[in-house]
Amino acid sequence: MEVELKLLLAPEHNEQVLQHPLLGEPARVQQLTARYFDTPDLHLMRHGAGLRVRRVDGAWIQTMKAGGSVQSGLHSRNEWEGQVDRSWPRLGKLRKLIGDDRQWLTVLDATNLKERLEPLFLVDVQRHVWDVEIDGNRIEVALDVGHIERQSHRAPVNEIELELKDGDPAGLYAFALQLLEDIPLRISNINKAQRGYMLVRESGHAPFRAQALDLDADASLSDALPAVLGNCLEHIQRNEVAVIEGDDQETLHQMRVGVRRLRSAIKLFKDIAPCPPALLEDVSWLGTELGAARDWDVLLSSTLTRIDATPGGQHSMLELLSLAQQTAQAKRREAAQALLSQRYTRLMLTLGSWMLQAAPLLNGSAAQFSRHTLQHLHKSLLKRAARMNDSDAASAHRTRIAAKRGRYALEFFHSLYRAKGAHEYLKTLAAAQDELGQHNDLVVADRLLQELAQDQPQAAGVIQFARGYLIAQQATQPADLAAIRNRLHALRLPHVKR
Structure with missing residues (x-):
């Protein structure tokens, strides 16, 4: 080899x-x-x-x-x-x-x-x-x-x-x-x-999506940690060149998802293989750099397209879209520069080194660890879901994050579980995450539009109209928190394969 x-x-x-x-x-x-x-x-x-x-x-x-x-x-x-x-x-x-x-x-x-x-x-x-x-x-x-x-x-x-x-x-x-x-x-x-x-x-460089991870039924934790973290790193790095050299929004999205999966994986193993604080700080930095660019992509390609009316005619809306596009392109260039930096290279090298050195120190079964971890994440998700209410936007966001963590964890260990139960669990969490995500997109959009209004005061009128339109849409088309809560509470964890 x-x-x-x-x-x-x-x-x-x-x-x-x-x-x-x-x-x-x-x-x-x-x-x-x-x-x-x-x-x-x-x-x-x-x-x-x-x-x-x-x-x-x-x-x-x-x-x-x-x-x-x-x-x-x-x-x-x-x-x-x-x-x-x-x-x-x-x-x-x-x-x-x-x-x-x-x-x-x-x-x-x-x-x-x-x-x-x-x-x-x-x-x-x-x-x-x-x-x-x-x-x-x-x-x-x-x-x-x-x-x-x-x-x-x-x-x-x-x-x-x-x-x-x-x-x-x-x-x-x-x-x-x-x-x-x-x-x-x-x-x-x-x-x-x-x-x-x-x-x-x-x-060229097509978007690279997360690959299914196939752990053996008797895999140890020392096998699982490098497999899981390595899977996340591959997801990140296989999109790297496309983000630097291209302009496909999906490659940036996939790289950001890879960072989110990596952060979730690091949290999964934090009690048995704590990640050094300096590494955690750099992973957070990378997520912030990619997230800033991705948020503007979503605003431009998804959120603003919901607006089907505009003051001053279509010309005003085109002006807003042009300003948003300019900012999105600038943020993408900043993300590309982050990937070209020595900080990014040092992060990837140090993560690889830490992963290889931490794995041999672990003892125990991956199946047992995953079962205990999924039970903990499931209980946390249900607590978050029970506290959701329409008057507290942060409560829905916390539930979405909990659903995402549970989904990523099961995706990492899915090969250890019965296929039907794992599929249903993942499907339900993904649906809840999507519904709550649409709500979160509107919250993020309002923040970005406020930033744009400060930078482009000449377009304040159409920006304020867009903010009002999206806020009204959020009020008239809210996520059905009760239905989401009921589906999550009816959910049962899948069983480990025998």
């Missing part, structure tokens, strides 16, 4: 790497040219595998990487590598390397795979390599500078790879944090093969 951490940096900082005191002189400098192979229908990619043949010091090296995971930038993948006598794959040799791993042998046994393989893209980099021993860990450090090429399209490569040769994976984070003290870095959650496939498919 290959374990490595990938870090992006700007070309102007390459010299700082080459001169860094932690590294010294490179052990070797290589020009590496690799061709990646797949079928026209991308058979290998669809099964989570990448196959390349690379020229290294005059020899052809065939490599297949497959499966594995990425958690907070830490790439863990199966790797099979060996020398071949040509620039084209030798599937027979690859099968011998794979041995008796039936999953990946089956992938290679696809009909006419040998005949259908073709080179799809090329990766050409100059690699500087250092062999570092630090704190009991052996790490291969590589600076890759070059490009990925597909027909007439090129994508630049400028990254550091830290590959663990021997020792503790947390040591990769510790070493990266030392480099970060002197060099601006960003974590990379996609590898060169994935970037090459993006050129092949001519695809």
Whole structure:
């Protein structure tokens, strides 16, 4: 299993790497040219595998990487590598390397795979390599500078790879944090093969949604903590580039949801694995940065569209929408800058390190822990629901947050519970959360419109009209708190699988 951490940096900082005191002189400098192979229908990619043949010091090296995971930038993948006598794959040799791993042998046994393989893209980099021993860990450090090429399209490569040769994976984070003290870095959650496939498919960065988490029935807490937190970090980081480079509201929304899930997960484990206060503060900071941008997106795309009348005709409403859009775009740029900051990189590296170090210290069953936790959250939800009343907007908000925490907790551990009961519970909580969320959107909208009126006094008239319209709508179309309360009180926790 290959374990490595990938870090992006700007070309102007390459010299700082080459001169860094932690590294010294490179052990070797290589020009590496690799061709990646797949079928026209991308058979290998669809099964989570990448196959390349690379020229290294005059020899052809065939490599297949497959499966594995990425958690907070830490790439863990199966790797099979060996020398071949040509620039084209030798599937027979690859099968011998794979041995008796039936999953990946089956992938290679696809009909006419040998005949259908073709080179799809090329990766050409100059690699500087250092062999570092630090704190009991052996790490291969590589600076890759070059490009990925597909027909007439090129994508630049400028990254550091830290590959663990021997020792503790947390040591990769510790070493990266030392480099970060002197060099601006960003974590990379996609590898060169994935970037090459993006050129092949001519695809951008689609929104990445939370993936189902599959814990074994006998999973321990030491298994569950990195699985749950890693799932949240993947949700956050797989939307990162799209938020920085694009303008799709859904990618920002998904990244913010990922942060909310992470905060909920940290709270779930707080009694057995308390998160350091500095980390909690940085997670809160990230949520605030993304939340500010997301609130304006919701105002622009959802809340203001409820207004079907306006003083002064349609022109006035268009002015308000234009002002809201300008602010939303400015907030999104601020969110992107936060993701490009060293504070964000440090947060992700430190979270990954803490997660790996905290997990082995835990004892006990994940199923038992989840059952106790869900019971506690369920009781808290019912208390919040019982206190809801129309005269206290905060009471509905507290119930919505409690529903969200219960829903996230069951989503983390759902594989340990009977499917039907878990589905019904999640469905009910999601519905309550949505109904109460619409009410909260109007509360947030009023706050944002007041801010806009202060910044844009020339538009005070239409802004005040919009505020009045939404306040009236909130009064005439309130959430049915009694019905929500009754549905929640009738809800029963699902049963653990036997």
